[in-house]
Amino acid sequence: MAILGVGTEIVECVRIAKMIETHGEQFLERVYTANEIEYCVQTADATQHFATRWAAKEAAMKAMRCRHQGVRWTDIEIRVHPGEGPSLLLTGAASLWAEQHGIEKLHVSLGACRTHATAYVIASDELD
Template sequence: MAIVAVGTEIVQCARIAQMIQQHGEQFLERVFTAAEIDHCAQRPDATGHFSRRWAAKQAVFKALRCHRRGVSWTDIEIATHPSEGPTIELHGIAADLAEEAEIDAIHLSLGGCRTQAIAYVVLCD
């Protein structure tokens, strides 16, 4: 297994909070899947959870180099599995691009504090 690409992103949590305040459900539904919205909304630090997922999606966009290739935000889903922690599930065009690039594994690391969220993604073949 070799590393094919990496992507990283850091975001100010206040920026995501502002987007949620200004655009509400429209922003949430454009960027996050229903499962992601449900997961984050149930957390005491919902903004932090949304921010980390936003950062993870941005990191995937960078690693796949797919910003202008028709990939929607919801084609990249940050799923949470109790025994594994957060994982990346690709759908639609994002999944097609990963398959074309022969990506067999995607590794994700999330972190943050009250003010910032960070994500690091490693794509492997």
């Protein structure tokens, strides 16, 4: 497996809370997929879950080196698999970018506490 890129991001949960408070549905729908919104609003601390997903999307864009390349926030979806951990689903421009640049797999690790959320993403050229 060759590592093609690495990305990491940390964000203050209060920053995402302020964006949601200020911009509401417009912010949520610009950044998160319907599946992500549905998942997060059902959790005890939705802000923390939204912040973690924001960090993961930023980290993925850094690992793929696709910032400012037409990839939308909603082209990257963070999925949760009980007992297996999180994964990233690429659609639209993100999927096309990955294919064009030989990115077969994105490995993701998420973390959060009350005040901060973080994510680490590795882009590789092999599925497993």
